[in-house]
């Protein structure tokens with residue numbers, strides 16, 4: 001049961017919160033002042049803490065380092081009088097998880113505590129998973145299905161599996177997990193079919209013997225052979241050239257192949273996993289992908305859902321990446337505001353998990369050290385542009401942009417009218433180059 005400490009001297013507020021969270025299944029302890037807190041800290045460790053900053057026997061903020069020392073994973077939510085922004089910034093800098101402005105509706109506290117509990121649960125789970133070397137984050141029903149699939153296929157090591165999903169959705173992560181969960185002793189070997197020029201692909205995959213062609217000065221072992229006893233992961237299989245598709249099919253049928261320039265067949269046992277972010281059925285219809293190969297590799301298809309369909313996994317992944325980059329860069333973890341988290345739940349993530357990870361890395365790089373809060377203003381503008389219509393976020397950039405565009409057009413028209421349509425003079429009046437004026441006029445369809 002998750003422990004919640006409520007450090008608050010106002011009895012009615014403390015008791016109201018205490019009752020509400022006991023009903024939610026948390027183990028609540030009410031703490032009226034710093035003296036009681038200090039006694040408690042001698043024998044117990046906090047998990048989630050609601051901390052009032054003005055306590056009868058001193059400043060609540062002084063308790064923050066002691067709480068975090070007792071449990072560095074503790075999620076401390078500070079409660080402040082409205083407008084105490086300097087205190088909030090200090091608290092977040094010193095490691096507070098988030099804040100609530102008093103008076104706050106119970107629902108706001110409930111949401112925040114639920115998130116804190118999820119974050120705690122996640123950090124416990126992630127450290128366990130890291131211990132096992134498994135990096136798959138996400139507990140949405142969609143990801144649970146993926147986990148089930150991985151568990152089910154583990155004992156069948158000769159199956160060909162096709163992992164389908166948008167770019168950045170974690171296909172390679174899943175492929176590595178399938179490999180790791182299986183009984184195979186060999187290596188995991190990945191080949192991106194889109195990254196290797198067609199002319200080199202055959203040699204890369206099947207290898208060659210010395211003298212097979214001019215320039216082949218010595219034998220080259222193909223990746224199929226490198227992956228012997230293990231797993232060959234063919235990423236972007238839809239981009240494999242047609243002649244090679246035929247050779248791959250032959251290998252999958254017979255589990256043997258002949259390196260270029262060799263006279264005998266080599267037999268290899270391995271698991272072949274393929275991944276694609278394109279619709280292979282439409283490639284078949286266009287005649288650029290072999291139907292027979294499709295049936296062979298797609299014996300067991302796994303559909304990896306895009307990040308936008310994984311609900312609160314976004315926040316779990318966010319926590320994971322925040323912790324990862326904080327550890328890697330030796331910086332205190334950044335703390336997203338509640339609006340940023342809500343925006344992340346609304347945003348469609350066209351680049352999926354990779355986009356989220358890159359964004360977190362970028363935030364760590366761009367943030368001044370000392371400023372730990374991630375606010376809406378720290379996010380790239382394109383994110384706000386891409387929010388679905390009706391999203392509650394900043395009077396959406398689309399509106400602002402079209403209003404600014406309209407304003408700019410009016411200014412151009414006025415300047416041109418004043419200068420009798422003389423563009424050189426209108427540009428001078430506006431303080432821009434003639435070229436810049438023409439470009440803007442073209443953009444507004446004014447010439």
Ligand SMILES: Nc1ncnc2c1ncn2[C@@H]1O[C@H](COP(=O)(O)OP(=O)(O)OP(=O)(O)O)[C@@H](O)[C@H]1O
Pocket residue numbers: 135136137138165166167168169170171172173174235275277353354357
């Ligand atoms: N569920 C997950 N948990 C943790 N990290 C993840 C998860 N899914 C993806 N990632 C991370 O996101 C990034 C992109 O994942 P990955 O390369 O597996 O995507 P992909 O679908 O294979 O992309 P592409 O189609 O471009 O090859 C990697 O850094 C990976 O570690």
